[in-house]
Amino acid sequence: MLNTLKSKLLSSIKNKRINVFLLFLLFAFVILIISKLSKSYTDTIPFKVEKVKIPQEYVILDDSVTMNITLKTHGFRWLKYYFTQPKVTVDFSKDVQKNDQAFVYNKTKAYLNNTQFDKEVEILNISPDKIAFRYGVNLVKKVPVKIKAEVHYALGFNTSDEIRVEPDSVVVVGPDVLVSKIKYLETEAKQINEVRTHLNQPLKLKFPENKSEVQYSVSQVNLKANVEKFTEGTLKIPVKVINTPKNSVVNYFPKAVSVSYFVSLNNFERITKKDFEVVCDFEKMHDDQNFLMPELVKAPELAKHSKISQQRIEFIITK
Template sequence: MAIVKLSAAERRRLSAFFTCLVLASLAWLFTTLSKPYDYNVKRVLTYRNAPQKRAFHSLQSDTVEVIVKGTGWQMLFSKMNDENTPIVADLRTLDNGNFVVLSSQLKQINDKDVNHEIIAINPDTLYFDFSYRMVKRVPVHLVAALKYQQQFAQSNNPIVKPAYVTLTGPANRLSKITQWDTDSLIAEDVNETIRTKLNMQAASEGNMSMYPKTVDVVVPVDEFTEKTLQIPVKIINNFDYYNVKIFPQKVKVTFVTSLKKYAEINEDFFEAESDLNLWRLQGYTILPVKLIRYPPFCKIVRIDPPNIDFIIRK
C-alpha cells in the first residue's frame, strides 16, 4: 500500500484546512442553536385557588403537552432536563363552572416561567367532576385463560393478595360495582404452580381511582391421577316411608384428583343419592345415581353403575 508523503508546507496547509473546517462547523452550530424554535415538552399540572365549597376531581391526566418558543439551546437542554417548571393552573373559575381554559391564563403562566415562552397547551381545556364521591372496597376477580399440559390442572382456589381493592369515585357509579377484574393471566403448557404479579384493569372513567393497582397471584397447579372409591347411595323423597331395597347399595366413583391429595381423599368426601320421586311420580323402574357432593377440583370420570335397581315393600 502506497504511503503519501507530504512536505512540511503541505502539512501546514492541511492542518489549517481542518482547523478552519472545525471552526466553521462550530460557528454554524452556534448560529443554528441561537435561532428561535417552537418545540414540545411535557409539563406537570399543579393547581391554585381551588374552590373551597366544592369537592372536585380532574377528568384528565396531570401531565400536559406544552408548545414552547425558545432558542435551539433551550430546546436542547429541555430534552436533557427532566425537572421542568410545572404549569400552575388557576381554578378560580370552578366556583361557577366545571372547566378551566388554560389559553386564557397564558400570561400568568409565562410570568412564573421567565426562561421559556409558552405559546400553547394541549389539552387547552381542563374538565372537572363535582359529583358526590364515595369510597368502596370490592373483591378482586382474577381473569385467567390457562392451558395445562396433559395430566396437570389447577389443584385449588387461586390466592390473590390483597383480595380487595379500594375504589374512589362517583357514588352512582360505585354502587353498581361488585368486583374488579385483573388484567388477563394467559399461559400455555402449564405444569407447575404459577406465581406472578398482575395489574388491575384501569378505570375507564377519569373521575375514578383505585388502590392498589397491582396484586400478587398464586395459582396452585399439580399433576392429577385417577382414583376409584365405593360410595353408598342414599334414597331421598321417601315420604311414605316405604321399605326400599336398592341394588347395588354402593357405586364405584372414578375421578381424577391431585397427587398431593390422593391419599387423603376418601368416601367421606362424597355423597350420592337417588330420588324416589322419579318412581312415584314418573314411573321410573330404575333410579339414576347423582353425586351431590364431592371435593372441589376433582373431575368425575364415571359412576358405575350409573343407575340402580330397587324393590319397594309397602
C-alpha cells in the same frame, strides 16, 4: 532524476504548510465559538406545557398549550433549548387552583426560577402570565376481567385451585357516555396447551374501538394457576335413599357405588368417604321408571371430575 526528487520535496513542504494553516484555522474557529457561547443572550422561545398529576375524575379540554418565555443566559444553555423542545411542568396537585370552569395556573417568574430553571438562567418575561385549563368531568369505574383463554393440561396434570387473573379488574377513566357502556373487559382469545408447571401467562386485554378516548389502568393481565401432578382415586360410597313412599320399606341394590375422582398427589391422603354423598331421590322418578338414579350431591373441592361409575339402582318396595 534529480529534478523529480526536488519537485517531490517542494510539494511535501507545501502540503505541510497547508496542513499547519488549516490546523490554525480550526483552532481559531473553536476559540471563536467558545467565546460566542460564553456570552449571555436574550431570546423568547415557546415552552410546551406538560401537565402531570391531573385528578382522574377530570379531563383537560385544552390539550396543547404553550408559554412564551423570555430568558437571559449564556450560549451553552441556549444550545439545549434550541436542539430539544423545552417544557414547563405543571403539577395539578399543587400548581393550580380550581374554579367552576377551569384549573388556573398563575405562577410568578420567581416561582419558575426556583422550580423549573437553574441559577444560570434568568426569566425576564412570561406570556401569558396566567393559563386557564378548561376541564370536563370523567367517570371513574372498576370493571371485571373475563378470561377467554383455554388451558389444556398435559396428561396427569391439573390445577389444584381455580384459574385466576391478576389483576382481576381494571380501572376505566373517561367520558361518562363511553365508560358507562363498559361492563367488563375480555382477555385475548388464546389456547395454552400441554401445561405441566405453574401457570403465569401474560394476556393482552381487548379494548373497545374508542380506546384513545378512555384511559385503562392496565393493558394486560397475568393468567395464573397452581399446576400439580394428579392421580385418580376411587372410593365406595354408601347410597342414601330419600323421599320414599310413606308406610313403605324400600330394598335397593347395590347399597354402595364406586365414585372416581382426580386429585393432586399432595392432597390424595386428605380425601375420605365422608367427603362424598350419593343420593337417590324417589321424587325425581318418572311414572314408568323402575329403577333409581344415583346423584353425587356432595364432593370435596380438592377432587376434580368426580363421577359415579353406576348409573342405576334397582329397588323393591315392600309394605
